[in-house]
Amino acid sequence: MSKKKPLSQGQLRRMRNNQKKKLQSSEPSDNTPELQDNSLGPEQLGTIISRFGQHADVETETGHLARCNIRRNIKSLVTGDKVIVRLALTSESGASRIEGIVEAVHPRHSLLSRPDLYDGVKIIAANIDQILIVTSVKPAFTTQIIDRYLVASEDTGIAPVIVLNKVDLITPEELPEIEAALQRYRDIGYDVYKVSSKTGEGVEQINQLMDGKVSVFVGQSGVGKSSMINAMMPDAELLTGDISENSGLGQHTTTTAKLLHISTGGDLIDSPGVREFALWHLPAERVGQCFIEFRDYLGTCKFRDCKHLNDPGCSIAEALEAGEISQDRYQNYHKIIASLDEQRHARHFRAGPDE
Structure with a gap:
């Protein structure tokens, strides 16, 4: 069977334009009926629990x-x-009835966003007090992913927690390296913090950590974010997914952020899982600032x-040589820097040369 001929730039551009036209034709028009002002009550404060296209659940x-x-x-x-x-x-009957209108949004004191190859920088959630970076020994423990999330957290100014x-799956052979x-x-x-949603270890500590705050869990698919939430909040009844036996990557189990x-x-705030937190929107200088142990040394090098x-x-x-910066973090920094141009190039190719 012969291989398909790669699409030309012109064909790719026409495909993107057709996709945009389809999306625009499916969006509500300006003539979409809305609740009339005389049918609405007074203004009141609310919190967005979840967003669904042109609708939102408000508490x-x-x-x-x-x-x-x-x-x-x-x-x-x-x-x-x-x-x-x-x-x-007055409310209409029916489970999907529309009960009101969101009139305005208050200023945000923080927001969490992530780059998307198609949509640019995409906001995930707002008004967060702390980011819980969830990792696990399965599908794989990697400090490189942790450091990517730490850079994203430091860039937003939201306090990160690892x-x-x-932890019930850690083998005696893996323990020394992970602990180090x-x-x-x-x-x-x-x-x-170390947690096992299966045995309950550390769950109470996480509950205390989150008391009185708005938190968000981030992490690769398959690290057990939804399982942790189920352990903390049995009534949440979130779906949990197994790790794919073929790829070793987790199955996506959350599709819409929900408070x-x-x-x-x-x-x-339970946010959609992402397998890698891209950082292509950050300049290299900003990435360096987001490695907190680098800050005392940045700007003091011989050459600008x-x-x-x-x-x-x-x-x-010199700080690395003196043991002030770990070899692991130093290597992860350079891996992130090296990936920036690759990710920017991938976005340019997928978004098109005119965007």
């Missing part, structure tokens, strides 16, 4: 949950946003354009 301060339309002038609305909402004076899940890696993070100031209330206190490799007079290399 009011009285605890009422209502599915609402979104005013067309609202350009961005995500889980965790604080909003002004007006509810209908959580190692599935976790200790390196503790040494530079990060909080690290959940924790019975012991605090809120949790120092790449922190074999450059003479490199303060980062």
Whole structure:
């Protein structure tokens, strides 16, 4: 069987234009009917629990949950946003009824976003107090993924916490290496917790950590984010997925970010899983700033354009030699830097030369 001939740039461009036309034709038109102002009650505060296309589930301060339309002038609305909402004076029957309209969005004190090859930088959630970076020994424990999430967290200014899940699966042979890696993070100031959603180990500590805060779990698919939530909140009844036996990669189990209330206190935003947190939107200088132990040395190298490799007079290399920076973190930094151009090139190819 002969191989298919690769598509030309012109064919790719026509395919993208056709896809855009289909998406635009499926979007609601300006003539889509909305609730009339005279059928709505007074303005009140609400929180976005989840967003579904042109609709959002909003929880009011009285605890009422209502599915609402979104005013067309609202350009961005995500889980965790604080909003002004007006509810209908009378409600219609039916499970999918629209009960109100989101009128405006309050300023955000923080937001979590991730780059997307097709959509650019995409906001995941807003008004978060801390990011729980969940990793595990299965499908694989890797500090490179942890460091990517730490860079993303430091860039947003949201406090990160490292959580190692599935500790019941650690073998005696794996334990020394994993413990040494976790200790390196503790040494530079990060909080690290060890949890098993299966045995319940560490779950109470996580509950205490989240009390009174809005938290978000991030991590690769398959690390057990949903299983942890189920252990903390049995009533949540989130789907859990097994690790694919063929690829070793986790199955995606969450498709829409959703805000959940924790019975012991605090809120949790469960976000869609991502297998790799791309950082192509960050300049190399910003990545360096997001490695917190590098900060005291940045700007002190002999040459302003120092790449922190074999450059003479490199303060980062000298700190590495002196044991002030770990070899593991240093290598992960350079892996991230090396990946930036590759990811930018991939986005340029997929988005098209005109974008």
